[in-house]
Amino acid sequence: MIKRFLIAGLLVVLVCGGLVGFNLFRDKKIAEFFANMPVKTVTVSATTVAPRDWHPTIDAIGSAKAAQGVDLAFETTGVVEAIKFKSNDRVKAGQVLVQLDDNVEQAQIPGAQSAVETAEAQFKRLSALRKSGVATQKDFDTAERELNAARSELERLQALIDQKSLKAPFSGVIGIPQIDLGAYVQPGATVATLQDLDRMYVDFTVPEQRASEVTLGQAVRFGPDVNSLDHKAKIIGINPKIDTESRLISVRAEADNRDGKLIPGQFLQVRVELKTQPDTIVLPQTALVTSLYGDYVYVLEKTSANGKAPANGEGQPEVSEAERGGSLAAQAAENDTPPPQQQAEQTYKATQVFVKPGRRVNGLVEITSGLKAGQMVVTSGQNKLHSGSIVTINNSVDPAQIARTE
Numbered sequence: 126m127i128k129r130f131l132i133a134g135l136l137v138v139l140v141c142g143g144l145v146g147f148n149l150f151r152d153k154k155i156a157e158f159f160a161n162m163p164v165k166t167v168t169v170s171a172t173t174v175a176p177r178d179w180h181p182t183i184d185a186i187g188s189a190k191a192a193q194g195v196d197l198a199f200e201t202t203g204v205v206e207a208i209k210f211k212s213n214d215r216v217k218a219g220q221v222l223v224q225l226d227d228n229v230e231q232a233q234i235p236g237a238q239s240a241v242e243t244a245e246a247q248f249k250r251l252s253a254l255r256k257s258g259v260a261t262q263k264d265f266d267t268a269e270r271e272l273n274a275a276r277s278e279l280e281r282l283q284a285l286i287d288q289k290s291l292k293a294p295f296s297g298v299i300g301i302p303q304i305d306l307g308a309y310v311q312p313g314a315t316v317a318t319l320q321d322l323d324r325m326y327v328d329f330t331v332p333e334q335r336a337s338e339v340t341l342g343q344a345v346r347f348g349p350d351v352n353s354l355d356h357k358a359k360i361i362g363i364n365p366k367i368d369t370e371s372r373l374i375s376v377r378a379e380a381d382n383r384d385g386k387l388i389p390g391q392f393l394q395v396r397v398e399l400k401t402q403p404d405t406i407v408l409p410q411t412a413l414v415t416s417l418y419g420d421y422v423y424v425l426e427k428t429s430a431n432g433k434a435p436a437n438g439e440g441q442p443e444v445s446e447a448e449r450g451g452s453l454a455a456q457a458a459e460n461d462t463p464p465p466q467q468q469a470e471q472t473y474k475a476t477q478v479f480v481k482p483g484r485r486v487n488g489l490v491e492i493t494s495g496l497k498a499g500q501m502v503v504t505s506g507q508n509k510l511h512s513g514s515i516v517t518i519n520n521s522v523d524p525a526q527i528a529r530t531e
Contacts, residue, residue, distance in 0.1 A: 143203055166472055167516045169506030172408070174496050179405035183338065183397040185376075187329025187347065190377065191389040193295050193321035199225065201288040205260040207309045213302045216293045216319070220411050223304065223316055226288035230282055237279040241487050244272035270331050297321035320389050325382040329395045330373035338399055339363060347395045351487075353395055356380055356387070406492040412504045413482055413490055420482050422496070423503040423510055425473035447502075470517045475503060477512040 203225030210222050249266045250481055290428035293299070300318035306309060331339055337362065346354040358380035367374045378395075380387070412422050480495030496502070503510065510516065 134180075142260070148327055155460055161435055164469075165515070167509045167514055168519050169423075169475075169503045169516050171501050171503050171518050172412070172520075174406055174408070174498055174500045176404040176406055176498055180486070181399045181402060181484050181491070183331055183399065184351070184486070185329040185331055185397070186395045187327050187395040189387045189389055189391040189393055190326040190328055190470045191297075191320040191322060192326055193297065194319065194325035194389055195294065196318050197222065197291060197316045198325070199223075199288070199291055199310050199316065201225075201285070203289055203307070203310055203454040205304055205306050205310060207301055208304070208306060210299050210302070210317070210519050212299070216296065216299050217366045218293055218295045220293045221290050222293055223291040224298065225289040225291075225310070227321060230285045230289070233282050234286075237275070237282050240275040241257055241272070242281050244268070244275040250375070261411055267342070276306075280378060284320075291316060293319060295319070295321055306434070321387075321389075323383050325380050325387045327378040327380055327393060327395060328370070328375065329366075329378075329393070330375050333367045333372050333374055336374045336470075337372075338366065339376055339397060344398045345395060346398065347378075347380075347393045349391070349393065351394050351396075353359050353392065360397075377404050406496055406498070407489050408496075408502060409504050410485060410488055410490045412502050412507075413480070414507050418480050421477050421479045423475040423498075423507055423512075423514075424478045425475055425503060425516065428472045428474050428515060463507060471519065473501070473516050475510050475512065475514040475516050504517040 204267075205223060206226045207224040209220075210216060210223065248268045251260045251265045255262070255265045274514065297319050298321075300320070302317050303315050310316070326344065341360055341363065342358045345358045345360060347356050347358060348354040358378035361378060361379045362377040364375040376397075380436075408422070414421050414423075478495055481493045483491030483493045485491070502514070507517075
């Protein structure tokens with residue numbers, strides 16, 4: 126019986142030992158496999174940090190407005206007798222544009238003029254008699270009142286006649302007529318729009334946080350889109366009050382529009398040019414990654430053949446190498462070296478570095494802290510990286526260069 130237990134125990138020990146030995150052997154082989162497995166590299170584009178002159182701007186959305194523009198309307202009622210303009214005519218200040226029927230008022234003018242002449246004659250006669258002491262003061266005052274009333278009635282009729290003629294208040298371009306001959310118009314009904322297109326206002330708003338950066342006389346560029354900011358203007362007005370609902374401040378710039386390229390009411394992209402800021406670290410916006418923990422970039426260091434950073438501290442690449450992209454075969458030919466397939470590509474180790482971004486302009490972002498000159502930063506391909514990734518660089522399509530040319 127004891128002999129059977131010994132045999133069973135021995136079998137159990139052998140089985141357990143075999144399992145343990147197999148697991149140890151398997152773990153050793155797996156470790157050897159991963160130790161000898163080549164390091165997986167990721168291809169990215171990169172740029173070298175170099176301080177430069179930074180031209181900060183404020184981008185905004187605005188609209189064009191004529192320096193002088195009005196929707197013309199009559200102050201009185203009447204029937205349209207004549208329309209003396211055509212669409213898009215250039216009219217001069219004081220030119221009659223539309224004439225209403227004023228026959229009734231014109232017919233009353235002779236009677237009013239006669240009444241004025243009679244009142245003037247009576248006033249002169251009583252004035253002479255008053256000096257002689259014959260006429261009383263009461264008669265003299267009555268004659269004066271009648272003269273004033275007659276003159277007032279004549280002026281009232283003349284004003285009514287003037288209201289029947291719609292005149293251009295300033296020189297400009299007249300729009301499409303909104304009335305027809307024979308139509309009965311009411312006070313305030315729009316007849317046409319008149320716009321002075323030689324000078325244009327560009328109205329836009331900026332956030333209250335940047336209101337202190339905007340000053341009178343500042344240069345402004347604008348256009349229909351961000352790639353066509355061909356027009357120039359200068360700021361002539363800044364609203365002294367911030368809108369409490371939008372938290373924006375209104376700004377107005379003035380531009381020359383004698384070429385007629387701007388139209389009142391046109392949508393515009395506006396860029397306020399600020400003072401140049403020297404020695405500023407600027408990166409393409411594609412280099413910056415935003416997370417719940419903050420904004421960060423990937424900084425690259427040269428690695429040795431085994432994928433580790435060199436021990437001598439010479440991990441930062443040269444500027445020319447950072448900006449270099451394109452064909453490795455061409456470089457090999459110039460240096461009389463073997464073809465690219467026979468050369469080992471330089472690899473880099475990516476390290477996550479948190480930074481503090483500043484203003485963003487035209488595809489570029491200002492970095493106020495976290496980086497220093499000479500460091501190499503990944504500009505695209507970050508979605509495939511983590512801290513410690515091994516990468517190679519291909520700048521054949523470089524977002525840094527694209528951002529600079531915009």
